[in-house]
Amino acid sequence: xxxxxxxxxxxxxxxxxxxxxxxxxxxxxxxxxxxxxxxxxxxxxxxxxxxxxxxxxxxxxxxxxxxxxxxxxxxxxxxxxxxxxxxxxxxxxxxxxxxxxxxxxxxxxxxxxxxxxxxxxxxxxxxxxxxxxxxxxxxxxxxxxxxxxxxxxxxxxxxxxxxxxxxxxxxxxxxxxxxxxxxxxxxxxxxxxxxxxxxxxxxxxxxxxxxxxxxxxxxxxxxxxxxxxxxxxxxxxxxxxxxxxxxxxxxxxxxxxxxxxxxxxxxxxxxxxxxxxxxxxxxxxxxxxxxxxxxxxxxxxxxxxxxxxxxxxxxxxxxxxxxxxxxxxxxxxxxxxxxxxxxxxxxxxxxxxxxxxxxxxxxxxxxxxxxxxxxxxxxxxxxxxxxxxxxxxxxxxxxxxxxxxxxxxxxxxxxxxxxxxxxxxxxxxxxxxxxxxxxxxxxxxxxxxxxxxxxxxxxxxxxxxxxxxxxxxxxxxxxxxxxxxxxxxxxxxxxxxxxxxxxxxxxxxxxxxxxxxxxxxxxxxxxxx
Numbered sequence: 001x002x003x004x005x006x007x008x009x010x011x012x013x014x015x016x017x018x019x020x021x022x023x024x025x026x027x028x029x030x031x032x033x034x035x036x037x038x039x040x041x042x043x044x045x046x047x048x049x050x051x052x053x054x055x056x057x058x059x060x061x062x063x064x065x066x067x068x069x070x071x072x073x074x075x076x077x078x079x080x081x082x083x084x085x086x087x088x089x090x091x092x093x094x095x096x097x098x099x100x101x102x103x104x105x106x107x108x109x110x111x112x113x114x115x116x117x118x119x120x121x122x123x124x125x126x127x128x129x130x131x132x133x134x135x136x137x138x139x140x141x142x143x144x145x146x147x148x149x150x151x152x153x154x155x156x157x158x159x160x161x162x163x164x165x166x167x168x169x170x171x172x173x174x175x176x177x178x179x180x181x182x183x184x185x186x187x188x189x190x191x192x193x194x195x196x197x198x199x200x201x202x203x204x205x206x207x208x209x210x211x212x213x214x215x216x217x218x219x220x221x222x223x224x225x226x227x228x229x230x231x232x233x234x235x236x237x238x239x240x241x242x243x244x245x246x247x248x249x250x251x252x253x254x255x256x257x258x259x260x261x262x263x264x265x266x267x268x269x270x271x272x273x274x275x276x277x278x279x280x281x282x283x284x285x286x287x288x289x290x291x292x293x294x295x296x297x298x299x300x301x302x303x304x305x306x307x308x309x310x311x312x313x314x315x316x317x318x319x320x321x322x323x324x325x326x327x328x329x330x331x332x333x334x335x336x337x338x339x340x341x342x343x344x345x346x347x348x349x350x351x352x353x354x355x356x357x358x359x360x361x362x363x364x365x366x367x368x369x370x371x372x373x374x375x376x377x378x379x380x381x382x383x384x385x386x387x388x389x390x391x392x393x394x395x396x397x398x399x400x401x402x403x404x405x406x407x408x409x410x411x412x413x414x415x416x417x418x419x420x421x422x423x424x425x426x427x428x429x430x431x432x433x434x435x436x437x438x439x440x441x442x443x444x445x446x447x448x449x450x451x452x453x454x455x456x457x458x459x460x461x462x463x464x465x466x467x468x469x470x471x472x473x474x475x476x477x478x479x480x481x482x483x484x485x486x487x488x489x490x491x492x493x494x495x496x497x498x499x500x501x502x503x504x505x506x507x508x509x510x511x512x513x514x515x516x517x518x519x520x521x522x523x524x525x526x527x528x529x
Contacts, residue, residue, distance in 0.1 A: 014055065014103070015212070015270045015293060016327050019458060020369045021054040024335050025062055025084055026070065027409040027429070028372055030422035032085075037409060037421070037428075039080070039089035043096050048440065052375060052451075053458035056103040058214045058272070060335060062090065066116050068183035069391050070407075071107075072216060073114035077201045094209045103211035105270065110198055110255070111220040112184040120185050124165060128174055135193055136185050137177035137223065149175055152229045153246055157181050158395035161246070177227075179220065179246055181391045189221045189255055199262055206266045215259070218273030218286065218295070222251030248277050256291040263293075270294065272329070280320040287326035294329050294367055297321075301337055305344045305353050305523075307496040311477035314364065314484070318472065321366075328366030332357055333374055339406045342380035349523065351377050355453055355512035356494055356525035360482070362461050363492040363527060365471060370454075373410050376438050377450035380405040387430055404429055413441035453512070460509055460527065464490070494525040504528065 029041030039062060049057070061071030062084040071081070080087045094104050113120055119135050126132035128140075139150035141164065149162035156179055163182040167173035177186045187194050202213070228245050256273070263269040273292040277283045278299075286295045297320060299313035321328045332340045332354075344353035354377060361368055383404055385393075390402025408429045412420030417431040419439050436442070443449035471487040480497025483504070490509075495501050500519035506528030508515070513524035520526055 013270070013293070014268060015272075015367055018055040018103075018367050019053065019461070020056045020058050020105070020272075020367060021049055021052070022058045022060070022334060022369055022371045024060045024372055024407055026060075027407050027421075029410065029412065030418075030424065030427070033423040034083075035418075035422050035424040035427045036083060038083065039085045039093050043089075043093045046093075046096055046100055046102065050100045050102060052455055053462060054102065054370070056105055056211065057097065058105045058369065059107060061107045061109060061216075066114055066183065068114070069181050070389070072109055073112075073116075073181065073184045074109050075114040075116045075118075077109070077113075077197075078204045091208070098209065104209070105212040105214055105272065106205055106210050107216055108201070108213040109216045110187070110259075111217045112178065112180065112186045115183045115185055123176075125168060127168055133174075134191050135188055137188050137227075138174045139177070139227070141175050146172070146174070150177075151227050152232065153177070153179070153227075154230070154232070155180060155395065157392050158397070158400065177223075179217075181395065183391075186223070187221070189223070189251065190225070195255075195258055199258070202259065202262045203265075206263070206269055211268065212263070212270035212272065212293075213259075214272045214274065215292070216274055217247075218256070218292065219248045219252060219275050219277050220246070221255050222249040224249055248282060253285060253288075253291060256286060260290050260292070272296065280316065281323060283320045284323035284326070287321060287324045289324070294327055295321075296329055296331065296369070298331070300330055300361065301332060301334075305357070305496055307477035307480050307482040307494065310357075310360065310482050310494065310496070311475060314472075315475060318365075328364065329369065330361045330364050330366060331369040331371070332361055333371040333406070334369070335371065335407055336403055337406065339371075339378055339380045340374070341377055342405075346379060350379065351450070352513055352523040355450065356496075356523060358454065359457060359510065359512050359525040359527060360492060360494050362457050363484070363486065363490060365486065371406075375451055375454040376410070376440065376443060378408075378410075378435075378438060381408045381429075381432055383408075383429065389429070408432070411435045411439040413439050453510075456510055464488075464509070464529070489529055491528045492525060493520060493528070495520045495522055498522050 023042055026037045028037045029045055030037050031040035062080050063074050064076035064079045064081045065071045065073050080090050097104050123132040123136055140146050142148045149160050153161035155161045161179055162175040164175045165173050178184050224245050230245050270293045272294040273286055275286050275295040286292050297317045299317050303309040303313040317328055340354045341350040344350045388404050390404050392400050392402035409421040409427050409431055414420050415436045418427045443451035472484050473487050474485040476483050481501055482494040485491045500516045500521050503520055509527040511526045513521050
């Protein structure tokens with residue numbers, strides 16, 4: 001293929017080459033012994049993150065919430081939940097992070113609120129046709145006495161996307177829409193009040209020193225006015241349903257333009273969208289100059305450990321952002337997907353492949369997102385049924401185990417749970433005893449550990465202009481070997497085949513696995529200049 005050009009300037013915004021580190025606050029570190037991670041726990045480990053070499057943190061939701069979906073059900077978008085330490089804890093984190101040159105981005109949840117949000121409680125009390133109900137998507141049911149839901153939409157978490165309420169007079173009444181859990185009623189984005197409240201939230205946090213937002217379900221929010229039935233397919237969040245009326249409705253772009261107009265008042269502030277949209281032109285539309293700065297492209301997450309698939313994912317991601325001259329983003333894991341060590345085969349094989357894929361990701365142009373624990377090579381945890389907390393488990397009636405396995409707390413030190421994560425023996429999700437070999441403490445003592453490997457790779461990415469180039473001049477996959485070269489002269493080779501392969505000429509900067517008599521082993525990657 002020919003060169004894929006990404007615009008380069010000497011005054012690129014900070015986020016164009018940033019390494020974002022995703023903190024799942026419940027699982028990062030517990031500072032007060034209640035078994036749940038918190039913001040002061042993050043502050044206490046900022047030096048660890050600075051040493052790792054990250055530019056910014058993305059905090060999963062920490063605002064006030066009943067925690068039906070671990071914070072994605074927001075009851076007060078302009079306050080910090082006491083579970084995470086309250087507002088003062090966030091202020092401490094922002095100040096300490098900024099002292100170290102690390103920026104802070106927060107999760108923003110504009111598609112829905114908690115059912116405990118004062119707005120929704122007022123809507124329940126006010127009755128049909130009220131201004132309070134106009135902030136959400138209340139509808140009369142169909143069939144005799146409104147017995148059936150207004151349409152056939154299903155929830156991402158399983159079951160119908162509608163719940164019927166009991167009216168103030170005690171009678172069965174209207175239905176409300178929730179694309180996720182019933183505790184997460186969808187907002188009505190045709191209502192100006194919803195816009196006004198979001199602007200208030202954005203300015204509240206930006207004025208406090210927050211550097212931007214990761215926008216949850218950024219392809220959601222807007223709904224077609226007539227709420228037409230959907231084609232029922234296997235209902236998966238990752239399903240490629242281009243004609244799904246629940247998502248990617250044209251009106252969503254007005255919302256992003258509104259968000260951008262606010263962020264433009266705060267130089268350097270960034271909006272990163274969670275955009276599960278696979279058509280390139282539709283995806284690129286979210287990255288127009290007056291919409292999102294960055295959009296998560298999940299093709300690399302979805303690719304098998306296969307040279308052709310990985311090449312296609314890279315090629316496609318670059319082609320999508322090129323339509324708007326935007327910045328690519330790359331990630332291999334997050335709080336919603338199986339950890340890559342497990343995804344790539346588990347055990348030593350999965351770990352070797354995860355190391356190799358880290359080099360692929362970190363050599364690519366654009367911004368990268370690392371999920372907490374990725375730098376330790378943590379696997380997914382097969383948790384017993386009785387400890388599962390993800391609403392997906394209950395909503396699917398036990399057919400989908402949910403996402404708890406990738407959310408287990410991080411092991412910091414010691415030989416037994418809770419591994420320095422907490423002083424409490426019982427942590428919010430149990431930690432496996434066999435993680436003793438994966439603690440930060442143990443890995444710092446082992447020069448060949450995943451942690452040291454990540455530190456070296458991130459340092460090289462930052463220090464060497466060859467890694468820091470924003471174009472690829474070559475991208476190929478032949479006989480199980482992926483090769484690409486940046487305009488700055490860095491070559492990355494991934495051997496996804498079964499036998500060692502010869503390397504192109506050049507000085508080796510870093511390998512994911514030691515070379516085999518000068519050849520690159522299977523399930524390994526290398527950077528050369």
